[in-house]
Amino acid sequence: MAWSINSKLCLRCGGCVSVCPTAALELRDNIVHDMALCTLCGVCAKACPVEAIKVIKQ
Amino acid sequence: MNDVIVIGAGPAGVSCAKRLAENGFSVKVFDKRAEIGAPKRCGEGISESSQRLLGKIPDKCIAQKIRGARLYAPDGRYLDAILSEGGFVLERKVFDKWLAEEAVKAGATVQANTFISDLIRDSRGYFVGVKGEFLGNEFEEKAKVIVCATGAESPLRTKALGVFSKVNLVDSCIQYEMANVDVVPDLIHIYLSSVLAPRGYVWVFPKGEHRANVGLGIIPQEKKPKAYMDEFLKLHPEIGKGSILEVNAGCVPVGGMVENMVANGFVLCGEAANHVNPIHGGGIKEAVISGQMAADVITECLKKNDVSKTALSKFNELWWKERGNHLKKVEKLRETLEKLSDSDLNDLVDALKPEDIIDFTRGAKLSVLAKVLMRKPRLVSIARHLL
Missing domain, CATH: 3.30.9.10 (D-Amino Acid Oxidase, subunit A, domain 2)
Known part of the structure; x- marks a missing residue:
């Protein structure tokens, strides 16, 4: 199980934050991810306008 | 202690703050961006009629x-x-700063580059303050009401009310x-x-x-x-x-309008409450309406010294009556159009009268659109959704 973000692709738009149902993401200078809150549901990766987020469920 | 803290200095937040300041309350607005208005969030379009809400938009804001x-x-x-x-x-970077300046002129305080990391609740479960950070200094600040006008891209709305965008x-x-x-x-x-x-x-x-x-x-x-x-x-x-x-x-x-936007000492408004027109995604006008309406309700509640969820829920009632039910209709229009193929869209653009289109985006005359769609038997059931 893993959640990752490619900071070279990320535009810091916060689109992923707006769809996260568990408040596991926050937009500061970069996207901050809280693994304790994340359920790896993957909506952040789906919403991302540029394919910056990868979620691997196992 | 402030009367009100507003999180987010976009059009919703500063419209709310301006009106509260005009009504004589102490208001502080925090925005996490180093520069208010940047980066811009949208296509920057706005109707001239929005000036009835905002006052005359200065030429410097108009591209x-x-x-x-x-x-x-x-x-x-x-x-x-x-x-x-x-x-x-618009030139949003200029426009948003102008709006913020108007709120400051009315008596509000605005502070950019201030990250709000958390909300503070008291033992009764009332929201009573925020935890923030400004240029390396962590601080706590108290208020009678917290307004969350962060836009959709903040976890604060989720932490406070469980709101997020599906x-x-x-x-x-x-x-x-x-x-x-x-x-x-x-x-x-x-x-x-x-x-x-x-x-x-x-x-x-x-x-x-x-x-x-x-x-x-x-x-x-x-x-x-x-x-x-x-x-x-x-x-x-x-x-x-x-x-x-x-x-x-x-x-x-582009939908998912929130049923409940309040808690004890807390109000959600603007895009944070998904207050956006679902057909074109335009949010400035809805944000201003929502922010001003929230301010009117908060004003009444502060005057009566009752900022309970029950008292603040007047905002739910007002917003749904004035905007929500109307935007729901617009959402139906969006749900209908997204089912059309390119060939349907070609025929539709051919059949529509230009003057009707503006009405559709406002949720009006949708039966006219339904009639046009119903000319194709295949689209009858899709068109019924509009009626």
Whole structure:
């Protein structure tokens, strides 16, 4: 199980934050991810306008 | 102690703060961005009629005056919907600062570059303050009411009220501000296509003779807005030949209006409450309406010294009566149009009267649209959704 973000692709738009149902993401200078809150549901990766987020469920 | 703390200095937050300050309350607005208005969040379009809410927008905020919208069918044919009052493409970085300055002139305090990390509740469960950080200094600040006007991209709305945007109820967007673009400058250009921009559309909002915001929004999926944008620019060399001056992205709520926007000592407004027009994704006007309405309700509650959820829920009642039910109709329009194929869209653009289009985006005359769609037996059941 893993959640990752490619900071070279990320535009810091916060689109992923707006769809996260568990408040596991926050937009500061970069996207901050809280693994304790994340359920790896993957909506952040789906919403991302540029394919910056990868979620691997196992 | 402040009367009110507003989180977010966008149009919702500062409209709320301005009105509260005018009503004699102490208001502090925090915004996490180093520069209010930047990065810009949208296509920057606004109707002239919004000035009835905002007052006269100064010329320095306006990049281009607009007569109306040119709506392109997938086959390239178009119709021009001319607005009776027209509109503007703004320079949001200037406009948002102007709005913030107006709130400050009214007596509010605004502070940029201030990150609000958490909300403070008291033992009764009332929201009574915020925890923040400004230039390396952590602080706590108290208020009788906390207004969350952060936009959709903040976990605070989720932490406070469990509100978030369902992934299928946002459009995933990318936008380039481009120079050396050749389009008619005093119209906004909207390209419909279920193939080129599924569920959403491509927009070209001119900002002067050869400069424009070129954006695209789609239903979230594996193929990303960037890939769709590349295709659009290839098909439209008059735009694709331009240079990219700025890149923006984001997810725009296109539905999922929130039933409850209040808690004890807490109000959610603007895009944070998904207060966005679901057909075009425009949010400035809705944000201002929502912010001002929240301020009116908070004013009454502070006067009565009752900021309980029950007292503040007047905002739910008012907003749903004035805006929510109306935006629900617009959401139905969006749900209907997204079921149409490109050939349906071609026929539709052919059959519509330009003057009707503006009404549709306001949720009016949808039965006219239903009748046009019902000319095709296949679309009868889809059209019924509008009635």
